[in-house]
Amino acid sequence: MALPHLTSAIPFLTEAGLETTAYHTYKIDLPCSSGTTLLTSESGRELVRSLYKSYANIAASSGTGILLATRTWRASSAWAKPLNYSEDELRDLNYAAVHFLKQVRNEVNKTNPAVRIVLDGVVGPLRDAYEDYSSDEISVDSAKEAYRGQIRTLVEEGVEIISLMTVTNLHEAIAVVELSKEMQIPVAVSFSLESDGKLLSGLSLENAIQTVDKATDGYTTYFGINCVHPARILQPLENMDLDVRQRIGLIRGNASLKSHEELDNSDTLDRGHIPTFVSALKQVLLLLPGIRVVGGCCGTDEEHLTALAQQCLS
């Protein structure tokens, strides 16, 4: 059966930047910026639960559904050592992340049975999203080995779609699509873009989408855009062929107009200007006939999400 956001007349919402909110607003240190460690303490779980519920309530008030993400970004085996876990511990955390999200979905649906929540199994990149590494450095096969265990765990525990977030390396993207195809689950591939609207390597979004589609017989359910202010990608989208543009089903914009380099060198969070964010996003959505999911990335919070749900999803 098709997932509800694939057949809905209006796009679904997804999260805001939960990890940047945890770090900047709640002052919780996140090793490797991964939200996975939040699941290891009662206070961390409580925060994630309350943010999940806030996001779901925003979707419900706008009469749409929501994709809620497992806290498993950067929780593939490649991150076990940097996160200080054994591979077994990290696998258990992936199980726990899905289990926890299912619990929250049940709690939300008990009080509000109408809100449709899709369990989004998030995976994402094997290295820093702001680090450029050529496809020569990682083969499709080695990327598959790095992701296989995590994706199998997420699928076994019941996520409804796999979303590869903030990816910049095409071999990684192809690997995740191939694994999803093997495990017969829908998959989204969302690229992290720079302030020129291109991937870190200088590759255009159009080219990236075409390359992944060609290598995988178009298995990807939809592609996505991450981690860039919507105003920065208007022009590249305007210049893109419609047949490629309509493959884009997801956008999670950054609040800030600053470059990743400027943001990396800053300790304060730039929440940007919400009316500018929303009006640029509105224009972007007019260019995306295949849009299915809209949310926020770094620097966005419930206020951004509320504004975009009210103004962009009706």
Ligand SMILES: [Zn+2]
């Ligand atoms: Zn981001």
